[in-house]
Amino acid sequence: MKFFRFDKEVGFPIKQYDSQAAHFMKVCRNQQENSIGFIQLDAGGEVGYHQATVEQLYIVVQGEGWVTGTDRERISIKSGEGVMWDKGEWHESGSKSGMLALVVESETIDTSLLQEK
Template identity: 45%
Template sequence: MIIYKFSKENGKKVEKYQSYLATYVKMIHTNEAATIGYMYIEEGTVGYHEAPIPQLFIVAEGEGWVTGENQKRISIKRGEAVLWEKGEWHTSGSETGMTAIVIQSEELHPETFMERKKHA
């Protein structure tokens, strides 16, 4: 499990099209087919399961926690994302509510665009 940051500071200012105070943060580029979904986690848990293909879990709102195979909870919040590799067992949840964009594809390389988060 790798956690990334995608804060505004890592983006590029949008200056075309008469844009004003807008920032764009690239997150992923794939050459393979991808599915993109939006997950709502109320005060609950997504059960422990194996990733069928690489999954990028991008927190859009709220905060919660994620685990890898060791099942140690790591806090995650808006502006952060986690990558689970194919076959990696994991879970996620929140005590206050969290929404996330989930991108699944055989080919995900978020390190191309996002900074890796340092955590304990």
């Protein structure tokens, strides 16, 4: 399990188009088919313990909660942070107060542009 940052300090200022106070945080660049979606966890919600079928990048965009890896140790995660699970890695996630996460799934995810936490 690897953790990444997605706050503006690791992004690039957007200076084109008369932009102001805007930053771009690259998520990934892929050469093959992928799936991108959101997971909304209500207060007390959980996504149960399961194996990742492909590499999975989980980016919290709102709220806070917890994630686990194979060891099932709960690690806090909040808006602006992300975690990636490798194919076959057991994991789960949940939140006491609610959390919205952007999920990118692909056979390979190039995280070389991301800054580890």
